[in-house]
Amino acid sequence: MKIFCIGRNYSEHAKELGNAVPENPVVFAKPDTALLKNGEDFYLPSFSNDVHHEIELVIKIHKVGKNIQEKFAHNYYNEIGLGVDFTARDLQAELKSKGLPWELAKGFDGAAPLGNFMSIEGVDLSNIDFSLKKNGKLVQQGNTAQMIFSFDKIVSFISQYFTLKVGDLIYTGTPAGVGSVAIGDKLEGFIGSNQMLQFEVK
Numbered sequence: 001m002k003i004f005c006i007g008r009n010y011s012e013h014a015k016e017l018g019n020a021v022p023e024n025p026v027v028f029a030k031p032d033t034a035l036l037k038n039g040e041d042f043y044l045p046s047f048s049n050d051v052h053h054e055i056e057l058v059i060k061i062h063k064v065g066k067n068i069q070e071k072f073a074h075n076y077y078n079e080i081g082l083g084v085d086f087t088a089r090d091l092q093a094e095l096k097s098k099g100l101p102w103e104l105a106k107g108f109d110g111a112a113p114l115g116n117f118m119s120i121e122g123v124d125l126s127n128i129d130f131s132l133k134k135n136g137k138l139v140q141q142g143n144t145a146q147m148i149f150s151f152d153k154i155v156s157f158i159s160q161y162f163t164l165k166v167g168d169l170i171y172t173g174t175p176a177g178v179g180s181v182a183i184g185d186k187l188e189g190f191i192g193s194n195q196m197l198q199f200e201v202k
């Protein structure tokens with residue numbers, strides 16, 4: 001399975017990092033060794049002093065597809081969940097300044113915690129509230145109405161380059177409010193008022 005992530009999909013987040021709002025989805029991938037499931041602890045890597053949380057809605061592909069038209073894209077995913085796109089911000093800044101790929105800063109072991117999924121049947125995908133609490137305090141809050149590129153646009157765009165397969169995951173971008181995590185932090189993610197994700201930083 002593949003894990004895709006979309007960068008800069010919420011304009012307030014693009015602005016907080018000083019990035020321009022993109023014309024097309026910014027796509028990158030993480031290896032499956034980045035996944036952290038079932039509330040497993042996240043271990044801070046030794047190569048960074050500034051690991052940021054990015055709470056993101058995740059869609060799960062349930063049908064093989066290539067060159068999917070946007071109007072049919074909704075047929076290719078049927079569940080939504082929450083994940084964190086952990087980012088070694090200091091390392092990413094260094095790589096970006098050299099014009100190098102972000103892989104090391106985004107794809108390391110454990111950099112993609114993943115929570116539970118729910119069916120999207122009957123859910124208004126253009127109005128989903130989601131949030132992240134750190135040690136019980138609200139740190140990130142978003143709504144899909146703020147997305148620059150919709151789920152359908154993202155699925156269509158990615159499938160022009162990569163065949164999507166059953167079980168592939170797409171982390172669809174983070175709203176504003178990203179920040180550092182430290183040993184002992186407890187992170188909890190919510191869709192609406194439902195807790196979908198919970199783990200600790202070690």
Ligand code: ZN
Pocket residue numbers: 005006007054056085173174
């Ligand atoms: Zn992200």
